[in-house]
Amino acid sequence: GESVGLHLPTLSVQEGDNSIINCAYSNSASDYFIWYKQESGKGPQFIIDIRSNMDKRQGQRVTVLLNKTVKHLSLQIAATQPGDSAVYFCAENLRSSGGGADGLTFGKGTHLIIQP
Amino acid sequence: NAGVTQTPKFRILKIGQSMTLQCTQDMNHNYMYWYRQDPGMGLKLIYYSVGAGITDKGEVPNGYNVSRSTTEDFPLRLELAAPSQTSVYFCASSYRGSEAFFGQGTRLTVV
Numbered sequence: 001g002e003s004v005g006l007h008l009p010t011l012s013v014q015e016g017d018n019s020i021i022n023c024a025y026s027n028s029a030s031d032y033f034i035w036y037k038q039e040s041g042k043g044p045q046f047i048i049d050i051r052s053n054m055d056k057r058q059g060q061r062v063t064v065l066l067n068k069t070v071k072h073l074s075l076q077i078a079a080t081q082p083g084d085s086a087v088y089f090c091a092e093n094l095r096s097s098g099g100g101a102d103g104l105t106f107g108k109g110t111h112l113i114i115q116p
Numbered sequence: 117n118a119g120v121t122q123t124p125k126f127r128i129l130k131i132g133q134s135m136t137l138q139c140t141q142d143m144n145h146n147y148m149y150w151y152r153q154d155p156g157m158g159l160k161l162i163y164y165s166v167g168a169g170i171t172d173k174g175e176v177p178n179g180y181n182v183s184r185s186t187t188e189d190f191p192l193r194l195e196l197a198a199p200s201q202t203s204v205y206f207c208a209s210s211y212r213g214s215e216a217f218f219g220q221g222t223r224l225t226v227v
Contacts, residue, residue, distance in 0.1 A: 011155075034215060043120075043206050043218030044159070089158055093214075103149050103174050104216060106158030 012113040019080045023073040023090035030092040034104065035064060035075045039086045047075070047088075066100045077112075085114045118142055122207050122219035129197040129226045137192040137222050139207030145217075147210045148190040149174075150182065152203040153221075159206060165190055197226045 013019045031052040033098070036044035050057045050064045050073075057064050063076040073090050091104040123138045123194040141148065146167045151159035161174030165184040179201060181193040190209075194201060204223050 026140075041221075043220050046215050046217070049215055051143045074200065091158075103151075103161035104159075105175075106151075106160070108156070108158045 010111045010113060011110070013080050014115050015080060015082060017080055019075075019077040019084070019089075019112060021075045021077075021088050021098055021112065023075075023107055025039060025071050025073060025092050027092065027105075028068075028071060030105075032093040033064070033066060033073050034091045034093070035062075035073075036089045036091060036106075037084075037086045038089060038109070045087070080114055081111075082114050082116075085112055087111050120207055120209055120217050120219035121206075122222050124222060125220065126223045127225070129194075129224065131197060131199065131226060133197050134193070134195050135197065135224075137194075137205055137207070137224075139190045139192065139219060140188050141207075141209040141217070142188065143209060143211075143217065144187060145209035145211050146187065147212065147216075149208045149210075149216060150180070150190070151206045151208065152176065152201075153206060154203050162192065162205075167195075183227065194224075197216045199226050202226045 034049040034066045035047040037047050038044045048059045048062050048064050050066050055066050065074045079109045087109040089106050091106045093104050119156045138220045141215045149164045150162040153159045160176045160178050163182040167189050171182050202225050204221045206218050208219050210216040
């Protein structure tokens with residue numbers, strides 16, 4: 001089964017409001033997490049990442065929070081704009097002891113809809 | 117830099133046909149990946165490579181093969197196309213397995 005998943009398939013917010021997209025992961029050994037944005041017909045685009053030795057990281061208009069106790073990750077988007085409309089995926093990376101790639105494990109995604 | 121480039125963008129195959137999805141990156145990344153994305157789903161890892169000459173299976177490798185003869189190129193081969201392989205395929209690359217950069221995808225339909 002999926003080791004990374006999202007609580008809601010669709011999130012509708014008013015333009016200008018803040019958006020919070022949640023993600024639960026099940027592998028406590030995961031040590032690197034990324035949020036991706038995917039617009040229709042395009043590949044995933046990196047938004048922000050966080051390592052397991054942190055609990056918060058901020059970017060431009062975005063903040064990622066990591067709660068390792070309950071294995072929960074969230075993406076906060078401030079002042080949501082029409083251009084934020086997309087599917088958002090969280091992904092985790094379990095690094096091998098040799099620091100290998102192994103690839104990212106993705107959740108199903110949350111479709112963020114912006115209401116005018 | 118072009119980043120990660122995939123060709124073709126679209127392809128329709130008949131059952132049993134074969135094809136190669138091309139992927140090239142110009143960022144000198146050692147790590148490269150192939151994912152597939154089914155409708156309404158996240159991405160699933162097919163194969164990955166940590167460097168030229170090295171490849172390894174991901175979560176869903178059956179029905180696919182890869183090769184990595186150069187740092188830049190990581191082609192994905194479908195030998196006997198099946199309807200279950202209808203999907204959108206994404207190639208990605210990264211530096212040391214961290215943030216991955218994705219191509220625009222190849223939409224494959226097997227009929």
